[in-house]
Amino acid sequence: QAQLVESGGGSVQAGGSLRLSCRVRPSTTSSQWVAWFRQVSGKEREGLATINRLFGATYYADSVQGRFTISRDNAKTTVFLDMNNLNPEDTAMYYCALKKLGPSSRSLSATDFDVWGQGTQVTVSS
Helix, strand or coil: CCCEECCCCCEEECCCCCCEEEEECCCCCCEEEEEEEEEECCCCCCEEEECCCCCCCEEEEECCCCCCEEEECCCEEEEEECCCCCCCHHEEEEEEEEEEECCCCCCCCCEEEEEEEECEEEECCC
């Protein structure tokens, strides 16, 4: 029943890689943009990358440019986040989200998203 289901989190050593997956229900067609966020307790939720489900355009936060890659499958039902060269500062709860309808395309602001997954924990050890 959930609109978004995240998977792929876990524990890795510094320098390692992980692929996170966000499965979007096929019936969820009202939102063009899907994004990945992360949050550490006590800090603001941080937008990492976003992708247009229909056209494939992608945009990244400066903090992850060159290390993280967002992509979609051919059926447009799954959005991935490939994370490379991880470091302990990447440790956080990672969330997938759907953007509200309306302006502000390419947004990585949490306030522009209104449907969220349950989150998947990523822990990077030294």
